[in-house]
Each structure stands twice: as C-alpha cells, then as structure tokens.
Amino acid sequence: MNIKRIKLISAVMAGVLVFSACKRVPEVNPTETAKPTQTEASGPSESKPSETRQTEGTRDPDGDTPVKEGSLFKMADIDGDGFDEKIVLDPVMTGSPPVNTSFTVRVGNSSIEAFYEDFEPDFSIVDIDESDEYMEIAVSSYGPSSDLNTAFYHYDGKDLKFMGDIQGFYGMTEWGEGELKIDGSGKIRTLVKSYFIQTWFHEEEYLLKGDLSFEKVGKDLYGMNTDVVMLGDLTLYRERGGAEMGITVKKGAEVLLKDTDDREWCSVVTKSGETGWMAVDEDYKVRGATYYTYDLFEGLTIAD
Ligand SMILES: [Ca+2]
Ligand SMILES: [Ca+2]
Numbered sequence: 169m170n171i172k173r174i175k176l177i178s179a180v181m182a183g184v185l186v187f188s189a190c191k192r193v194p195e196v197n198p199t200e201t202a203k204p205t206q207t208e209a210s211g212p213s214e215s216k217p218s219e220t221r222q223t224e225g226t227r228d229p230d231g232d233t234p235v236k237e238g239s240l241f242k243m244a245d246i247d248g249d250g251f252d253e254k255i256v257l258d259p260v261m262t263g264s265p266p267v268n269t270s271f272t273v274r275v276g277n278s279s280i281e282a283f284y285e286d287f288e289p290d291f292s293i294v295d296i297d298e299s300d301e302y303m304e305i306a307v308s309s310y311g312p313s314s315d316l317n318t319a320f321y322h323y324d325g326k327d328l329k330f331m332g333d334i335q336g337f338y339g340m341t342e343w344g345e346g347e348l349k350i351d352g353s354g355k356i357r358t359l360v361k362s363y364f365i366q367t368w369f370h371e372e373e374y375l376l377k378g379d380l381s382f383e384k385v386g387k388d389l390y391g392m393n394t395d396v397v398m399l400g401d402l403t404l405y406r407e408r409g410g411a412e413m414g415i416t417v418k419k420g421a422e423v424l425l426k427d428t429d430d431r432e433w434c435s436v437v438t439k440s441g442e443t444g445w446m447a448v449d450e451d452y453k454v455r456g457a458t459y460y461t462y463d464l465f466e467g468l469t470i471a472d
C-alpha cells in the first residue's frame with residue numbers, strides 16, 4: 169500500500185468520522201453534513217469517494233445514479249432511510265462565451281430539468297428543518313442582473329419535487345458568503361430585492377410548510393434607513409395609516425427614510441428627530457403630491 173493510498177483512506181475515514189459526528193449531533197452544523205461536490209472526470213478510480221465508501225451502505229439503488237462526464241454529484245441520505253443517495257447535477261452551457269443556462273438534477277430514476285441564467289455549476293445539500301428526516305437540494309444562480317436565486321428540490325425516496333425559488337444565494341459567491349441562510353429551524357432567512365420607493369434590499373424569512381412549499385413570514389415594518397435630501401416640499405401624515413397631516417419638510421432638508429411596510433407607508437425622520445409618514449402609491453407616486461419618489465428625494469437608488 170503506497171503513501172498516496174494511505175492518505176486517501178485517512179481522508180475518507182476522516183470524512184466518515186465527520187459525517188458520523190454530524191449525524192449524531194446535527195445541530196452542530198446541520199448544513200455541512202454532505203460531502204464536497206465531486207466532479208466526474210476520467211482519472212484514477214480511487215479519487216472518487218463514491219467508490220471508496222462501500223461501508224456506508226451505498227447498496228441503496230439510489231446510490232448508483234449514473235453520472236456523466238462533466239456532471240457533479242454528492243452522496244447524502246436526503247430521504248432519511250439510512251442509506252446515501254447519489255445526487256447528480258448535469259449542467260448545460262450554451263451561447264458564446266458559454267454560460268450555464270440549464271441543468272438536470274437527478275436522484276435514482278427521478279430527474280427534473282430547470283432553466284436558470286448563470287447558475288452556479290454546483291449545488292448544496294441542506295437541512296432546512298432538522299425536525300424532519302429529509303434534507304433538501306439547493307441550486308443557486310446569479311441571474312441576469314444580480315437577481316440572485318436559489319431553487320430547492322425534495323426527494324421522498326422515489327420522486328424529486330421542485331419546492332420553489334427563494335431570492336438570494338446559498339453558499340460561497342465570488343464576493344463572499346451568500347445572503348441566504350439556513351439554520352435547521354424550518355425557516356430560511358435571506359435578502360430580497362424591493363422596488364418600493366427605490367431599489368433596495370431587505371431581510372425576509374420563509375417558512376417551510378408541510379406541503380413542501382415556502383411561505384413568506386413577512387414583517388410589519390422593514391428598515392430602509394436611507395439618507396436623502398428633499399428636492400421639494402412635502403407635508404407628511406402624522407401617523408401611519410392616518411389622514412391627519414403633520415409636519416412639512418422643506419426643499420433642501422436632509423431627512424431619513426426609516427421604516428416602511430414595503431407596500432404603502434414609510435416613516436420620514438428629520439434632522440431634529442421629528443417623524444412623519446409618507447404614503448406612496450404604485451411603488452413610486454407620492455400621495456398628495458405631484459412627485460414621484462425619485463423626483464422628490466436625492467439619494468435614492470433606482471435600478472432595473
Ligand atoms: Ca436515503
Ligand atoms: Ca430535515
């Protein structure tokens with residue numbers, strides 16, 4: 169037995185130990201129980217963990233999903249039956265220069281084809297809810313204009329099911345850790361893009377439901393916290409939802425657009441600490457004024 173082989177076996181054993189430890193204490197790091205993605209390529213067979221980990225019960229038929237050249241796969245027990253499945257992603261590149269435009273995710277005899285612009289040719293096995301025995305497949309994409317997205321898939325032991333898309337990237341991106349977070353609580357936290365008053369992002373939570381769909385939890389108010397300068401006068405409402413008028417902020421004043429329901433109301437705080445509320449219709453039309461938000465405030469971000 170040469171040194172390379174010993175190293176490999178040590179690495180595999182270490183992987184098994186880490187995996188076992190995580191299985192016993194999933195709350196330590198529930199999203200890291202899956203092994204790193206392997207790329208199927210020609211080369212010595214001992215470089216493929218799937219073929220060296222015979223002791224972990226890969227006799228499960230789903231552990232033998234065929235893998236094409238250029239495809240990626242991971243081994244993980246995502247249906248909770250005690251045996252690892254082989255989860256395969258076949259990326260498809262088109263165009264010039266070529267970009268990833270579609271993929272097929274496969275487990276056993278079940279597969280789903282999906283189309284996402286500039287998806288990461290990788291995927292993650294995640295545990296959205298530690299209280300159920302399943303783990304989920306997450307494929308993130310960069311989208312056409314920073315429209316980050318993660319698609320989720322569920323495998324019940326027989327069929328793959330598309331669960332839904334959630335804004336935000338899971339895992340490492342070119343600029344660091346993605347903003348979509350999974351902690352095993354059954355909730356996914358992420359940043360979503362809003363086109364209310366301006367183009368901005370706010371935190372959002374989604375709850376995994378029993379029918380495998382995601383429900384937006386939503387907040388009463390989201391912090392916008394954008395400093396702007398008034399380009400015209402505006403009389404504010406005294407209270408959110410009210411009809412009584414309050415203070416008037418004058419052209420040239422610096423104000424803070426603080427909290428908003430992301431639908432209709434936003435609080436405006438003056439330099440002296442007075443607060444009033446602005447109502448906005450159709451995302452950009454300031455109620456009671458002839459202004460659009462981007463004509464009334466300097467300092468907003470307006471993107472497509
Ligand atoms: Ca399994
Ligand atoms: Ca689970």
